[in-house]
Amino acid sequence: MTFPDYRDTVFLPKTDFPMKAGLPEKEPRILARWQAEDIYGQLRAARKGRPTFMLHDGPPYANGDIHIGHAMQKTLKDLVVRTQSLLGKDAPFVPGWDCHGLPIEWKVEEEYRKHKRNKDEVPVREFRAECRAYAQKWVDVQREQFKRLGIAGQWDKPYLTMDFASEAVIVSELLKFATSGQLYRGAKPVMWSPVEKTALAEAEVEYHDVVSTQIDVAFEIVESPIAELVGAHAVIWTTTPWTIPVNQAIAYGPDVEYVLVERGTGFLGFEGDEAFPYTDKFDPSTASGLTPEFWDHLNAAQKKIAVALKATGLDRLPAKILVARELLEQVNKRLAAQVAHIDWKAYGLQDVVIDFTDPRDRVFKGSDLAGTIVRHPLHHLGGFFATPRPLLPGDFVTTDAGTGLVHMAPDHGEDDFLLCKAHEIAPVFAVTADGTYRTDRPDWLWLQGMGNVISDKLNNPEGAICTALRDAGALLAAAKYEHSYPHSWRSKKKVIFRCTPQWFIPMDEPHGNVDTLRDTATAAIAATRFVPEKGRNRLASMVAGRPDWVISRQRAWGVPITLFVDRATGQYLQDAAVNARIVAAVREHGVDAWNAEDAQALLGNDYSLADYEQVTDILDVWFDSGCTHAFVLESGEWPELRWPADLYLEGSDQHRGWFQSSLLESCGTRGRAPYNAVLTHGMTLDAKGFKQSKSLGNTTDPAVLLRDYGADIIRLWTATSDTTEDHRIGDEILKGVADQYRKIRNTFRYLLGALDGFDAAERVAPADMPELERWVLHRLAEIDAELRRAVDDYDFSAYVTALSTFINNDLSAFVFDIRKDSLYCDAAGDPKRRAYRSLLDTLFHALTRWFAPVLVFTAEEIWGTRFPAGGSVHLLEWPAIDAGWRDTALAERWERLRALRSLATMAIEPARRDKLIGSSLEARLVIGAGHADAALIASVDFAELAIVSEVELLIDAEIETGIRVSTEKSHDARCERCWRYLPDVAEESGLCGRCAGVVGA
Known part of the structure; x- marks a missing residue:
């Protein structure tokens, strides 16, 4: 039997919301509308007067396109700010950039080199202007890239560390340290880049595996309370041969056991087919039955060994050495390696072993070595090298590696410097800014032409240092040694420890009635919330172990250290009026205000420039960025902001960077941290878990992802990743995220279609809804609590997981499936259908708001599809979820x-x-x-x-x-409208009783 077509009587979902997202094309149009309508400004006006939430943006560096780590981090910050705003708080976001410093200066210099220009011949104002222009260029580029990701903020008025107002506040903060006595100039070893010719902070250094030269060097003992040590040699071990010329002492461990041992030579030789042993400690008087031919063979062998050893320079090894007892075996192994390459069989010998052993060895405690004097291996050069070197007690000496005796070069090591300073041994500043030895003293002329101190010409086993030591009979062993070594993260070249005059903020000196900076910072860390909690120990351990903060740099592009130093006393000038003039000048003219021409005007009439040195160093850029809380949150430039920040959010590398510099700067000037909480994220790795690197070709370009996927996919990937740990990105991962996005989008497409034509008159109160709908309301109340908890914990993976689980498991696979019959086939006014549509409306409002911080463009599209004149979804607040909907039973x-x-x-x-x-x-x-x-x-x-x-x-x-x-x-007939098999299907119409009533059949 043929029945009428009942399809037009079924209430199928109807919506213009497409299943295909087309995000790369659609998102820029939405972004343009937000800008045209000033949605961010509207949001600020809507939230004005509400409780505030301050996330202070850590400044990225303005020197290139953003990478995937930037994209993830800025998105994470946006998730925090948007969810806090959704909760009804006034949560402004002022982005900023770090604009001073060596990386920008380096890029400008690279352009100079391309055009064969010499930076030193360019007026400093002109050079700084080019640095400023370079930074501004990349600020503008990065700003558009961040905006494209859907990051909401005050993009028209960001903060820049190079703004004159910012520079003035940085100077003012520096002068606070100076005024409170928390500043000193001293000469001590700091990490120094010979390539960039400047001091570096720990945060500016990265570690890479390198192959260095390890050497064992013998220092002849010329004086000792222990008579039998005189004439023996104290042996040190180092992986920096270039520091040997500046040796001024040797450190021993007071509680370490040392042993005096003698050198011996042993070999296996041949007489016919018979092998026989020999050692130079062999006592012929104890032997019997040895033929004259045997002795002739031994004498010939000794002569051959002597020839071979002379060729290697080992023929002049000391007869007795002093080393730590625990490390003698290691010393002998390194010594044995020196002769291992010789073809002894060519000399009629099977093997030769040279080592230091003696069954009658003498053991001494380190403290017994007090008063022992050695001479430098290169003492024959005279001058500096002729001065005797003392053995000094050092608590830092261990027996983990080496010889248990540590060579001290106060120019090039923190422990070296402090131990020598305690014994009134001063550094000699032998190495210049570019890493070469000074030329104004004949002591160092023999090292000229060898390049800087990190070059192989000086350091390899056949380099200038090892050759000089070998010629002096002081080189026991030299070999390659693989280890981790610090490099400048900008130039990627090795750094050195170099003693130079620098400006420091002390960590352990109380000022006035205030605790030391270390103690204040430690207390501040204890009072701060850390997410995840492990960040607390990481930052605390770094603060506990860090040296004094070296804040000076020897460059041009940065905020000057605006101090005048009295030439007679060496004290810097502390005068409130002078300081005020300096700050005002910088506020008006920027860093160029600090120049020799205007120096007298800054000093005023009470002081003469002839009596003062004007400091020419600039500030460490970490001091700049450490001051951002002062010129962003406190300055009044952004009235919507307040101090302190509720949250700082950066990568785990910033425990030694911005988190720490901000902490120290604020604790030194305000006595507390500039933040109440610190959120740390991990690094973004490739799909296999490797660090992303251009050299490896495994980087992920955000621009490519925006082109292929769209910003909302990047945002969803960020939100679903456990960003507290290192996390991965790759094609398969992004395909999975895109699939998750499609499920979310299809859920909203269903909601929009199912709610077609819904209005308030159709609404059914929750109390009047069927059980299934009331159960969904109960789940909404549970989800509401989960999401609030996730927002409070900044756990966006849990946030999105809760939402995705709800829409996939509870709604799509359960409720939507069950209620589609009622939605499609019940009468429009049927109470059950009205209740279901009322529930869908509640779900729509809740889910659209909850997803809005994550899928910013898609949520706007969803909201605009249903409410074309309803404004932006991002002006809405957290959905009103009635706690009374909870029903445990x-x-x-x-x-x-x-x-x-x-x-x-x-x-x-x-x-x-x-x-x-x-x-x-x-x-x-x-x-x-x-x-x-x-x-x-x-x-x-x-x-x-x-x-x-x-x-x-x-x-x-x-x-x-x-x-x-x-x-x-x-066995029942199928209804031609609802497709259910029911006993009341009429043969004439093919409709069940319900459907017949709906269509009027």
Whole structure:
């Protein structure tokens, strides 16, 4: 029989919201509208007067396109700010940039070199202007790249460390340290880049594996309270041969055991087919029966060994050496390696061993060595090298490696400097800024032409240093040694420790009635919240172990150290009026205000420039960025901001960078941290877990992702990653994120279509809704609590997981599936359909708001599709979820019903697989259950829950838990409108009773 086409009578979802997102094309249009309508400004006006939340943006460096780490981090910050704003708080975001410093200066110099220009011949104002222009160029580029990611903020008025107002505040903060006595100039070893000719902070250094030269060097003992040590040699071990020329002492461990041992030579020789041993400690008087031929063979062998050793320079090794007892074996191994390459068989010998051993060795405690004097291996050069070198007690000396005796070069090591200073031994400043030895003293002329101190010409086993030591008979061993070594993270070249005059902020000197900076910072760390908590120990350990803060740099592009130093006393000038003039001048003219021409005007009439040295160093850029809290949060330039910040958010590398410099600067000037909480994220690795590197070709370019996927995919990847740990990105990962996005988008497409034409008159109150709808409201209340907790914990992975689980498991796979029959086929005014559509409206408002901080463009598209004149979704607040919707008893009841439904669904699958039925609507279920489950099943329309035609329920008292289900094919007719198999389908119309009533048949 032919029936009418009832498709037009079914209430199918209807929406213009497309399934295909087209984000790369659509997002820029949405972004342009936000800018045209000043959505950020509207949001500030809407939240004015509300409780505030301050996330202070750590400044990225303005010297190139953003990378995926930048994209992830800025998105993470945006997630924090947007969720706080969603909660109704006034959460402004002022982005900023770090603009001073060596990387920019280096780039400008590179351009100079390309055009064969000499930086030193360019007026400093002109050079700084080029640095400023270079930084501004990249600020403008990065700003557009960040905006494209959907980051909301005060982009028209960001903060820049190079703004005159910022530079003035940085100077003012420096002068606070000076005024409070927390500043001194001293000569001590600092990390120094010979390539960039400037001091570096720990945060500006990265470590790479290198191959250096390790050497064992013998220093002849010329004086000692222990008579038998005189004439022996104290042996040191180092991996920096270039520091040997500046040696001024040797350190020993007071509690270490040292041993005096003698050199011996042993070998296996041949006489016919018979091998025989020999050692130069062999006592002929104890031997008998040895032929004259044997002795002739031994004498010949000794002569051959002497020839071979002379060729290697080992013929002049000292007869006795002093080393730590625990390390003698290591010393002998390194010595043995020196002769291992010789072809002894060519000399008629099987093997030769040179070592230092003596069964009658003498053992001394380190403290016994007090008063012992050695001479430099190069003492024959005279001058500096002729001065005797003392053995000094050092608590830092260990027996982990080396010889247990440590050579001290106060020019080039922190421990060296402090120990020598305690014994009134001063550095000699032998190495110049470019890493070469000074030329104004004949002591160092022999090292000229060898390049700087990190070059192989000086340091390799055949280099100038090793050659000089070998010629002096002082080189026991020289070999390659692989280890980790500090490099400048800008030039990627090795750095050295070099003693130079620098300006420091002391960590351990109290000022006035205030604790030391280290103590104040440690207390501030204890009072700060850390997410994750492990960040607390990381920062605390770095602060506990850091040296004084070296704040001076020897460059041009940066904020000057605006101090005048009295030439007679060496004290810097502390005068409030002078300081005020300096700050005012910098505010008006920027860093160029600090120049020799205007120096007298800055000093005023009370002082003469002839009596003062004007400091020419600039500030460490970490001091610049450490002051951002002062010129951003406090200055009044952005009235919507306040101090301190609620949150600082950066990568884990900033525990030694911005987190720490901001902490120290604020603790030194304000006595507390500039933040209440610190959120740390890990590094973004490639898909295999390797660090991203241009040289490896495994970098991920945000511009490519924006082109191929769109910003919302990058944002969803950020939100779903556990950013507190190192995390990965790659094609397969992004495909998974894109699939997750499609599921979210399809959920909203369903909601929009199902709510077509919905208005307030149709709404049903929650109390009047069926149980299923009320269970969803209960879940909404649970989700609300989960999301609030995730926002408070800054755990956006948990945030998105909670939402995705809800829409996929609770809605799409359960509620939407069950209620589609009611939505499509019930009468428009049917109470159940109205209740369901009322629930969908509640879901729409909640989910759109909750997803808005994550999928900023998609949420705007969703909101605009339903409410074209409804403004921006980003002006809305957290959805109003009634805590009274929670119903634990109802939740327990429906969790059991869901479990029983799953058992029923599983029973249908074999019938479908065996083609007994097609759609589940063809199925008739016979369910056997115990009393409790039977009562539960009978209390609802279980056929609707299981999406089958009919359920026959049998009580089986023997079933304690679960149900028994058998599946049959329904014998009823199918309704031509709702496709359910029902007994009341009319033969004439092909409609069930419900559908006939809806269409009026």
